[in-house]
Amino acid sequence: MEDDVTVRFTFSTVLDAAGYEVSTATDGFDALLQLKQQIPDVILSDLNMPEMSGFELLSVVRRRFPSIMVVAASGAYSSSAVPAGVLADAFFAKGVGGAASLLQIIAELVRTGAIDHAGQNAPIWIPRNGRNDKGIPFVVLTCTHCLRSFPCTAEHEPAGEILAAACIYCQHEVRYIIDFSRSVNSPQQRPLGSAGF
Numbered sequence: 121m122e123d124d125v126t127v128r129f130t131f132s133t134v135l136d137a138a139g140y141e142v143s144t145a146t147d148g149f150d151a152l153l154q155l156k157q158q159i160p161d162v163i164l165s166d167l168n169m170p171e172m173s174g175f176e177l178l179s180v181v182r183r184r185f186p187s188i189m190v191v192a193a194s195g196a197y198s199s200s201a202v203p204a205g206v207l208a209d210a211f212f213a214k215g216v217g218g219a220a221s222l223l224q225i226i227a228e229l230v231r232t233g234a235i236d237h238a239g240q241n242a243p244i245w246i247p248r249n250g251r252n253d254k255g256i257p258f259v260v261l262t263c264t265h266c267l268r269s270f271p272c273t274a275e276h277e278p279a280g281e282i283l284a285a286a287c288i289y290c291q292h293e294v295r296y297i298i299d300f301s302r303s304v305n306s307p308q309q310r311p312l313g314s315a316g317f
Contacts, residue, residue: 127214131164134219135226148177159185162226166214167194167206175206175297182207183264189234191225209235261285265292274298 128144135142143160145151147169163181167174174192181188192208195215202211210225217225252258257274270288284295 127166131222134222135164138223140226148173148180151177152180155181155185160188162189162191162229164191164193164212164222164226165208167192167203168196178206178208179264187234189229191229259296259298261287261294261296263287263290263292263294266290 128146132142132144140162143154143158145154148165151163151165165174165177174194178190178192181190190208191210191212192202192206193212193214194203195213197203197211197213200211200213200217202208210229212222212225250258252271252273258271259274260269261272262269266287266289268287268289272285274283282295282297284293286292287294
């Protein structure tokens with residue numbers, strides 16, 4: 121999944137040339153629609169996308185399709201380590217690694233298989249939605265159990281901290297991280313990068 125058409129085409133071309141059968145999606149919603157039709161062996165997903173980010177998509181994938189191997193990708197991180205709060209099996213730093221690096225990461229993952237994430241809960245990455253009528257910042261959470269949405273105040277802005285709130289409908293605990301790269305008037309914006317192909 122990749123919202124940038126040039127990067128999506130580049131990833132697709134590189135993987136196709138290496139002999140992989142490739143399907144593409146423009147964002148997380150598009151990917152979820154495609155997962156209803158066909159379950160892939162590996163998902164390569166950008167983390168920063170509009171509509172539904174890769175953070176949100178991977179939260180759903182880990183709950184519903186735990187056996188799919190996942191490579192998260194982003195230009196916002198320079199390390200090859202999977203970012204905290206992302207339950208991916210591998211990570212590709214766009215702009216740091218080239219085509220050979222991406223192919224090596226995927227080949228190694230296919231060889232070793234998915235990491236067992238049993239018992240781990242991927243937090244949902246969400247933007248801060250704004251402020252209520254009293255000026256208090258809030259987020260809108262969607263319960264991963266009953267799939268209903270509800271507002272939750274965010275009185276301070278933790279940086280990458282995993283937070284939790286009980287669903288107001290079913291009391292299921294929803295774990296989340298506020299994604300400042302997509303927050304309204306956020307003081308902390310992660311820099312976006314580009315692919316290095």
